Amino acid sequence: MPATTTGGADDALSRLVREALDRPGVTFRRLTESTVDPATGYRPGTTWLHKLVRNEVVRAPEPQVLRALAAGLGLPLLRVQQAAAAQYLDYVTTELTGLPADARAIVAHLAELDPADLPKVRAVIEAFVAGRSAPRGPGEG
Structure with a gap:
């Protein structure tokens, strides 16, 4: 699926979805079926997900959408939130792993x-x- 932009923090969330779609066995249909917020049952629309893949979503997704994406992508919510912050708020975090x-x-x-x-x-x-x-x-x- 072609994307409108690549690389950089400007499309970090879109890139997460494109990377998931590049994995063996992952189809857009399977991704949309598994993209469900475990807390509310909310499902982003297929059209919205297509726009996200093409980096055409102009507003930051709401929390239930980020939770749904985390579930669908099989990624920790924090990773999805960080990607959204980078793409929509120009905010890049630094992970402090290994520290008490x-x-x-x-x-x-x-x-x-x-x-x-x-x-x-x-x-x-x-x-x-x-x-x-x-x-x-x-x-x-």
């Missing part, structure tokens, strides 16, 4: 800080790391 919950919470709080305060936070972290790697004297734990 405390570290992710710290990073989330950093986003709320005034940019002028970030050098101070970095200095505190660097001092803490340097102190941990410094040789310890007798009696220091």
